[in-house]
Amino acid sequence: MPTISVVPAIAWTTNAKVVGCMYLGAALSFGASGMLLSWVLRGEIGGLGEQLLFGDHHLYNVLITS
Template identity: 75%
Template sequence: MYSLVATILWTTNAKLIGCIYLNAAVCFGTSGLLLSWVMRGELGGLSEQLLFGDHQLYNVLTTS
C-alpha cells in the first residue's frame, strides 16, 4: 500500500499526473455541482426545503 501511495505522490510520469489531475477535476466539479444544486434549491423554494431551516449551514455552504 505504501508503495502505491509513494508512486502516486512522487511520480514524474506525465500520463499518471494527467490521470490524477483528471480525477481531481471530476471530484471537485461534482462537489461544486452538488453544492450549487443545494443552494439553488434553497433559494428557489417558497419555504425552507433542503436544509430544514438551518441558516448557519446555508452560510457555511455559501462560503465554502
C-alpha cells in the same frame, strides 16, 4: 520480503500520464462536489420556506462562504 507501498510512487511521480490521470480525477471529483453544492443552494433559494437544509441558517451561511 520487503513490502512496497504504491501510494508514494503515484503521488510523487513525474510521469505525465500518471499526473494527467490524477489531475483528471481531482477535476472530476471537485467538479461533482461543486455541482452538488450548486444544486443544493439553487434548491434552497428557488422556493419559499424551508426546502433542503431544513431551516439550518448556519449551514446555509457555511455553504455560501465555502
